[in-house]
Amino acid sequence: MHRAIATVSLSGTLRQKLEAIAAAGFDGIELFEADFVNFRGTAAExxxxxxxxxxxxxxxxxxxxFEAMPEPQxxxxxxxxxxxxxxxxxMGAPLVLCCSNTSPLSVNDPARAAAQLHELAERAARRNLRVGFEALAWGRHTSRYAQAWDIVQRADxxxxxxxxxxxHTLSLKDDPSGIAxxxxxxxxFVQMADAPLLSMDVLQWARHHRSFPGQGDFDVTGFFEQVLRAGYTGPLSLEIFNDIFRETPNRRTAVDAMRSLLYLESETRERLAAGNxxxxxxxxxxxxxxxxxxxxGLSFIEFAADEASAVTLGALLGQLGFRRVGRHRSKAVTLYRQGGIHFIVNAQPDSFARRRFEAHGTSVCALGVRCADPLAAVGRATAMRSQRHDSPVGPNELRVPAIVAPGGxxxxxxxEALGDSGLxxxxxxxEDAGPEGSDAGLTRIDHVAxxxxxxxxxxxxxxxxxxxxLEPGESLELxxxxxxxxxxxxxxxxxxxRLVLNVSLSQRTRTARTLSVTGGGAVHHIALDCDDIFETVARLRANGTRFVPISDNYYDDLATRIDLAPELLARMRAAGVLFDRSPAGDYLHIYTESFEGGLFFEVAQRVGGYDAYGALNAPARMASQAQQ
Structure with a gap:
């Protein structure tokens, strides 16, 4: 497929945009008029x-x-x-986009619109150029593709x-099936854009909040499926108006853009194959x-730390009930375990983790994900424009395929065939893990935030x-x-x-301040499951773990919102445990105090089919952290 992108979708000067677009592997561009008007060069250049x-x-x-205007205009x-x-x-551009009229001078007359577009097309034909008519979602008289198609047919x-x-189609909840x-x-020509579902004026929505396919909530795959069913063979392009993209380094945006088109093509290919x-x-x-x-699930989480911080982190993990169970055969790397949870502390001076993260203090540098076919997973990742990473290995050590995630x-x-301990x-x-008594009852990693x-x-x-x-869930504001x-x-x-992605809309929040330490994006907390949160919290407190204190007012309010047994409410108040309920089940959780770099842990117990993350309680945690 011929893949293109509109120059308005990226930041930078026109030349910088073209260089980023080419580097990402695109075949062509849509040239936005303002980009050319401000370009210090000729069309031929x-x-x-x-x-x-x-x-x-x-x-x-x-x-x-243009269309449906009085004769002088x-x-x-x-x-x-x-x-x-x-x-x-x-400049060698064969096609011009003529968008439906928004002028108050235009008249609601499809016949006139068709006649005027016919004249425009006739003049374009004399130069062997073409005209494409597009229905803007906020067009004065033509806002839907069926209306635009009717006018194109009339113009003939x-x-x-x-x-x-x-x-323009999906924001109006128009049915794309007629495209076929x-x-x-x-x-x-076909332009693709996704967007979050928002309740706002469609013009403002379009100009500020579009996103690449796969980043929003529209069924862009269903739309493109209908385009292909029509027999379309032209370019597949992106036209994105987004305030954040206008500030983001254009090389990263261009890679995201290409990944989005590849993802859209692959998803549409599967849907076409499965369709009836x-x-x-x-x-x-x-x-x-x-x-x-x-x-x-997660096989391990790896921390980068210098020698001193590795000792401090090891002591903290000990308080959480983890025991040191091994050291790496060729590197300054230590393994800690509890239940099915494995934490690796990497203090190797010349490792990728130390080089990438040592300026940020102790931080998570890698996630190990259990996978049925690692080589195929890396193959998909590199095909989707992610970078493969090969770590140095010693004699008789396993080479575990890896990729670089956004942010490093x-x-x-x-x-998966290695089982829980093969790696x-x-x-x-x-090593001898020592006595079992320090175990706190933590069983698995619930999620990483x-x-x-x-x-x-x-x-x-x-x-x-x-x-x-993975599939995204609901977007929340906390x-x-x-x-x-x-x-x-x-x-x-x-x-x-499970992963939880958090961004701060303010520079003053704890999340924003943590980002200033970690350099722009990192794991800020790790949630660990247990079977009995009250027993686990008691053991952790006995080990010296310190938890974020929760206001008594929280529990008074909780009793007014949720029908809880008085004895359960009393136990939660005494232990400092937070509570959330959904129709499917309950969620009990508690947060540790932060250590170096702002990282902290969450201890959680899911009851029934609860499928969220206790987000309603995050303000209680953040307010308490702010008061400490």
Missing amino acids: LRRIAFDLGLSIDLYQPFRD FQRSLERAERKFDLMEA HPHLGLILDSF AIPGEKIF VPAQPQRVELFNPPPAPALS NLIHFVP YETDFIL LGLALDQLDTWVLFTRAVLG ADPFGLIRSRGVANADRSL
């Missing part, structure tokens, strides 16, 4: 720059307020079009066709990566979806005493692997 970078200029856009628009056609010939000109944009009945050769509706013979080759990996952390794909028996010299910079949230949502095969935190969980189908 731009054409040479694009050609040298291996990029075609597929579309010039937008041409505004129509004639002036034709003169304006001729000047744009001059530029298009010089071979150089006039339809341009489809997923945002449009002849594919009359669809001149007869399709036309597939005319384009869609991206076909290895399948999403079958993941089954590593994700290792640990072969550690091979790479570590196991990451604190991200605001411009990393969409990147991580797409990464976890496209590379790891109240910190100094601002709002946006939080979104992602998980696999059986919930054996």
